[in-house]
Amino acid sequence: EDQVTQSPEALRLQEGESSSLNCSYTVSGLRGLFWYRQDPGKGPEFLFTLYSAGEEKEKERLKATLTKKESFLHITAPKPEDSATYLCAPLTTDSWGKLQFGAGTQVVVTP
Amino acid sequence: DGGITQSPKYLFRKEGQNVTLSCEQNLNHDAMYWYRQDPGQGLRLIYYSQIVNDFQKGDIAEGYSVSREKKESFPLTVTSAQKNPTAFYLCASSIGMGASGNTIYFGEGSWLTVV
Numbered sequence: 001e002d003q004v005t006q007s008p009e010a011l012r013l014q015e016g017e018s019s020s021l022n023c024s025y026t027v028s029g030l031r032g033l034f035w036y037r038q039d040p041g042k043g044p045e046f047l048f049t050l051y052s053a054g055e056e057k058e059k060e061r062l063k064a065t066l067t068k069k070e071s072f073l074h075i076t077a078p079k080p081e082d083s084a085t086y087l088c089a090p091l092t093t094d095s096w097g098k099l100q101f102g103a104g105t106q107v108v109v110t111p
Numbered sequence: 112d113g114g115i116t117q118s119p120k121y122l123f124r125k126e127g128q129n130v131t132l133s134c135e136q137n138l139n140h141d142a143m144y145w146y147r148q149d150p151g152q153g154l155r156l157i158y159y160s161q162i163v164n165d166f167q168k169g170d171i172a173e174g175y176s177v178s179r180e181k182k183e184s185f186p187l188t189v190t191s192a193q194k195n196p197t198a199f200y201l202c203a204s205s206i207g208m209g210a211s212g213n214t215i216y217f218g219e220g221s222w223l224t225v226v
Contacts, residue, residue, distance in 0.1 A: 004153070031210065034214070034215070036217075041199075041220070041222075042219055042220065043115075043117075043201050043203075043217035043218050043219045043220045044154075044201070044217045045217075046214060046215075046216060046217075049214055087153070087154070091213060096208045096209050096210070096213060097142055097144070097159065097161075097205055097207070097208030097209075097213050097215065098144075098156055098159060098169065098208075099154075099156070099215060100153075100156075101153035101154040102153055103151065103152055103153045104153065
């Protein structure tokens with residue numbers, strides 16, 4: 001059975017304190033991975049799609065990387081507005097479009 | 112502005128009632144989805160539709176029903192058979208479900224509470 005695990009469950013950072021979030025998975029037929037950001041009471045907002053091991057993508061203070069078994073979301077010099085829950089979901093050939101999401105990492109950035 | 116509109120934002124259901132959540136998209140996407148989110152848990156897929164007049168059960172379809180009569184609309188009915196319906200419901204869409212155009216975009220969600 002496919003599994004998606006995100007760690008840590010929660011992360012509290014001081015403004016400017018860089019850190020990384022992990023998304024690990026055991027799936028077959030991996031074709032890519034999605035990262036989303038979700039604010040409280042809102043729908044997830046698409047951030048990145050990564051399609052191959054070694055690929056990196058950046059958006060403002062966020063950088064996502066992908067290996068065959070895990071992905072990292074690096075937050076560099078975070079600001080309070082980066083506070084959110086970050087969700088990952090592998091894309092596989094067995095489930096095109098039917099994403100299985102991790103439980104998320106809740107990030108709080110304090111001034 | 113293109114997007115996905117869910118309504119209502121907040122809904123209260125009495126025991127034994129069916130309720131319907133609306134989802135409309137103007138992105139011209141073929142595929143649409145319904146997910147359920149419970150506190151501290153990931154999103155779970157209820158139903159999905161790849162094309163008009165066709166839909167498939169997801170991982171937790173029991174107690175739910177859907178229809179896809181128009182490309183832009185994918186309403187979800189939470190029936191009285193769903194024993195624990197209190198949750199945050201998310202509608203989503205994508206261009207398709209294959210190797211390309213598979214990025215899923217979400218609406219703002221609907222909160223359903225049983226009273």
